[in-house]
Amino acid sequence: MDKQKLSLGIFGVVGVITLVLIGALVTKQNQVSPGTTTPGQNELAPTSPPLPTKTAEEIKIISQIETKVVTIKNFKFDPETLTVKLHDQVVWKNQDTVNHQIKGNNWGNVPIGPGENFTQAFDKAGTFPYVCALHPTMTGTIIVK
Structure with a gap:
């Protein structure tokens, strides 16, 4: 019996040592050296491209x-002639009780209801005549310098 106990004791010790070694190997494989990353580690979420700077x-x-x-009031543009600088915006405000429609040569053709506005930027120098397409006697001019 003493041999049997000795054999069981040796196998038990060998088994424990084997388990400890396997555990150490598994732990070592999961460790990462400093300065290295594992797949997916330290990956940032996708970002949108930077906004253009001015x-x-x-x-x-x-x-x-x-x-x-x-x-726009009483079927007239006030002022009828307006001088602005390059890149300025002009807002037409319809304070009449009827619809009007701003139409320029190669720009605008916009209906404006009572109480509504229309905005146009002018990025070229020049003289820009316009008319109300619904009431052709209503005319105006924008001069861009």
Whole structure:
């Protein structure tokens, strides 16, 4: 019996040592050396592309843009002639009780109901005549310098 106990004891010790070694190997395989990454580690979520930046000249132009108003009332544009700077915007405000339709040569052809507005930016220098397509006696001019 002593031999049997000795054999069981030896097998038990060998079994425990084997389990400890297997555990150490598995732990070693799951460790990562400093400075290395495993697949998926430290991956950032996709980001949207950076927004385009504006140049100093573009910022200067944008900061100098003005909005001028042409009022539509009593079937007239007020003022009939408006002078603006390059890149300025013009807003037509319909304060009449009927629809109007701003139409320029190669720009606009926009219906504007009572209480509504229409905005047009002017990015070219020149003279831009326009008319109300619904009431042709209503005319105006935008001069861009």
